[in-house]
Amino acid sequence: MPARMKVTHQFVEFVPEQLQDGVLYVSVVYATVAHKCCCGCGYEVVTPLTPTDWKLLFDGETVSLEPSIGNWSFPCESHYWIRRNKVQWAGKWTRQQIQVGRERDAVQKRRYLQAAEQPGTAAKVAAPPKPSVPPSSFWRTLARRFRGR
Ligand SMILES: [Zn+2]
Incomplete structure (x- = not known):
């Protein structure tokens, strides 16, 4: 099977059981992207979207996944790599490169988790912004009701 050079993407809620060749299924709800290996071997590649795994970049027309996908x-x-719906083939890694990559990944995950556990670092950054002013009509209604009594 020839290696694929392009993919299309589909935003879905659930990744279907039968994946089509050359389609990247993106579930934002479950923060998961799945596709069939671009070499044509038929294996299903699942790339979870988390701060320490993959990131999805959607520019309105195409999607990119960072970092590269290594189906070791x-x-x-x-x-x-999948960049702007194009498959960019990278060289095969040696056993040593794979090992180094795995160790680096483990270290990054540990660092991230440690930072998240400490108050005032990652947890603070991740907190959603709060609305600063409540809807004014709500307060007016409330004030009127109080004045009425
Ligand atoms: Zn493959």
């Missing part, structure tokens, strides 16, 4: 656990061991 498949027989094909293919390695590629």
Whole structure:
């Protein structure tokens, strides 16, 4: 099977059981992207979207995934980027590179979790902004009701 150079994307709630070749299924609700390996081997690649796994970039027309996808656990061991719906093939990694990459990933995850546990760092940044002013009509209604008594 020839290696794929392009993909299309589909925003879905649930990733379907049968994936089509060359389609990137993006579930924002479940923060997951799934597709069939671009080498054509038929293996399903699931890339979770988390601060320490993959990030999805959607520019309104195309999607990109960062970082690259290394299918070391498949027989094909293919390695590629998906950028703007294009597949950019990367060289195969040696065993040593794979090992180094895995260790780096583990260190990053540990750092992230440590930062998240400490108050005032990641947790503070992640807090959603609060609305500063309540809807004025609500307060006017309330004030009128109080004055009436
Ligand atoms: Zn493959």
